[in-house]
Amino acid sequence: DVKVTQSSRYLVKRTGEKVFLECVQDMDHENMFWYRQDPGLGLRLIYFSYDVKMKEKGDIPEGYSVSREKKERFSLILESASTNQTSMYLCASKWGSNTEAFFGQGTRLTVV
Amino acid sequence: AQKITQTQPGMFVQEKEAVTLDCTYDTSDPSYGLFWYKQPSSGEMIFLIYQGSYDQQNATEGRYSLNFQKARKSANLVISASQLGDSAMYFCAMREDSSYKLIFGSGTRLLVRP
Numbered sequence: 001d002v003k004v005t006q007s008s009r010y011l012v013k014r015t016g017e018k019v020f021l022e023c024v025q026d027m028d029h030e031n032m033f034w035y036r037q038d039p040g041l042g043l044r045l046i047y048f049s050y051d052v053k054m055k056e057k058g059d060i061p062e063g064y065s066v067s068r069e070k071k072e073r074f075s076l077i078l079e080s081a082s083t084n085q086t087s088m089y090l091c092a093s094k095w096g097s098n099t100e101a102f103f104g105q106g107t108r109l110t111v112v
Numbered sequence: 113a114q115k116i117t118q119t120q121p122g123m124f125v126q127e128k129e130a131v132t133l134d135c136t137y138d139t140s141d142p143s144y145g146l147f148w149y150k151q152p153s154s155g156e157m158i159f160l161i162y163q164g165s166y167d168q169q170n171a172t173e174g175r176y177s178l179n180f181q182k183a184r185k186s187a188n189l190v191i192s193a194s195q196l197g198d199s200a201m202y203f204c205a206m207r208e209d210s211s212y213k214l215i216f217g218s219g220t221r222l223l224v225r226p
Contacts, residue, residue: 031212040121042203042218050212058213090157097209098145100159 003027006091006104013111019078021107023091031094032074033101034058034066036087043090049074081111114139116206118217125194126225132179133189133220135204143209146187148178151201151219160202163187191222199224 007022025032031050035043035058045058047066055066063085067075074093078085088108094101115138125131137146148160163171163178171178179188191198204217 031214033214035216040218042118043205043216045213045215048212048214056212059215088155092157092214094214097207098162098164100147100162101157101205101214102159103157106155 004091004093004102004104006089006107008107009105011107011109013078013081013109015082015111017078017081017111019081019109019111021076021078021089021091021109023074023076023093023104024072025074025093025102026072027093027095027102028071029093029095029102030071031101032068033092033094034064034074034076035090035092036060036085037090037106038087046076081109083111085109086111114141114206114208114211114213114215116204116215116217118204118220120220121218122221122223124223124225125191125198127196128193130190130192131194131222133191133202133204133222135187135189135217137185137187137204137206139185139206139208141208141210145207145209146178146180147205147207147214148176148187148189149203149205149216150198151203152197153200157203161189194224196224196226198222 033048049068091104092101
């Protein structure tokens with residue numbers, strides 16, 4: 001079974017902190033994605049990566065950056081957390097164009 | 113620009129009846145894929161069904177079928193014989209083959225009544 005693991009299920013951080021959300025997949029998938037999920041807005045794409053060290057902005061990249069130094073790991077970084085970044089964050093990975101994406105369990109981040 | 117629209121924030125259906133969840137999309141890429149996911153209250157994302165833009169037949173997976181109307185740019189999910197366990201959020205998603213971007217709609221919350 002494909003496994004996508006996010007490092008934390010729940011996080012509480014203070015405004016202005018630098019926050020790292022980690023995602024690891026075990027199936028050698030090329031593509032990895034970070035989304036945030038908010039009620040009524042669905043899943044919005046923050047950043048994605050199609051190969052090691054390659055990254056592209058999604059629809060809402062402001063306030064975020066990413067790192068992909070190894071194929072299995074894709075990190076989302078909040079440079080200076082703000083309260084409007086309180087959300088559920090979902091990581092996903094997939095291989096190829098017509099296969100489904102596999103999701104992690106999500107990280108519920110609260111910024112206070 | 114790549115876009116997915118789900119216009120039904122919430123829907124009810126009676127147990128054992130069929131229900132259609134709407135999804136429209138916009139893309140200029142002739143080659144793309146469409147996906148449906150289910151998210152129960154537990155939060156996990158469960159893949160349901162896939163349709164490629166060049167597929168001639170509508171995709172089916174058990175009780176799920178995808179009503180693909182390419183000219184209208186719609187990819188509606190049909191759930192037949194609804195069950196209580198079908199109560200969940202449902203998301204439509206699209207990937208253009210010219211990019212690696214996978215985007216989702218805003219979702220539809222389905223509640224199945226006994």
